Amino acid sequence: MTETKTTSPLESAVHSIAWIHKLGGxxxxxxxxxxxxILAGAQRLLAHHTTKEPITVSQLEQLVTCKADxxxxxxxxxxxxxxxxxxxxxxxxxxxxxxxxxxxxxDVEFKRNMLQLFIESSEMDQYRDGAWLVVASSGKVTCPVxxxxxxxxxxxxxxxxxxxxxxxxxKFGYKPRLKCVSYTxxxxxxxxAFKDITPDI
Numbered sequence: 001m002t003e004t005k006t007t008s009p010l011e012s013a014v015h016s017i018a019w020i021h022k023l024g025g026x027x028x029x030x031x032x033x034x035x036x037x038i039l040a041g042a043q044r045l046l047a048h049h050t051t052k053e054p055i056t057v058s059q060l061e062q063l064v065t066c067k068a069d070x071x072x073x074x075x076x077x078x079x080x081x082x083x084x085x086x087x088x089x090x091x092x093x094x095x096x097x098x099x100x101x102x103x104x105x106x107d108v109e110f111k112r113n114m115l116q117l118f119i120e121s122s123e124m125d126q127y128r129d130g131a132w133l134v135v136a137s138s139g140k141v142t143c144p145v146x147x148x149x150x151x152x153x154x155x156x157x158x159x160x161x162x163x164x165x166x167x168x169x170x171k172f173g174y175k176p177r178l179k180c181v182s183y184t185x186x187x188x189x190x191x192x193a194f195k196d197i198t199p200d201i
Contacts (some may be wrong), residue, residue, distance in 0.1 A: 088144035099193040
């Protein structure tokens with residue numbers, strides 16, 4: 001059992017013992033509460049639990065450093081800065097993909113040393129009143145306030161445009177479209193951004 005990392009050998013032995021005793025007309029010892037507890041304990045012990053570690057600040061720093069060269073390229077700038085801003089904003093404001101997908105430019109307000117985001121609805125907002133979230137400026141390379149400011153300077157969105165819009169590829173680089181990035185695509189962008197930093201995200 002310890003070599004195979006599965007309870008199958010133990011379960012097979014229990015069923016075999018029960019079958020042999022049934023054939024002989026005897027009561028099976030596998031019905032004893034102690035045997036049942038041992039089998040249940042083995043099943044719990046060897047159950048496969050997928051645990052994922054949260055993203056750390058050092059991994060975000062690695063992300064910004066890795067994408068710095070790519071963002072220096074005018075052709076790939078829009079694509080890469082959008083991915084980095086999505087990751088940093090999700091981390092700093094504790095946003096899920098659904099909340100990121102619903103953000104529009106009018107939900108963003110810059111104030112001195114901070115950024116305010118209006119979240120219209122979320123899983124935690126039972127009354128759907130919406131809420132303002134504050135993201136402070138850190139002055140570090142991972143500062144989402146500075147990077148979202150650079151992103152908005154380049155993307156030139158209208159007031160009611162999605163904050164994270166789809167991009168169309170042209171021979172001069174990436175050009176923003178009016179459609180918002182879907183929940184699924186946001187998730188893909190985050191996985192793609194971290195694929196060389198952490199394999200398990």
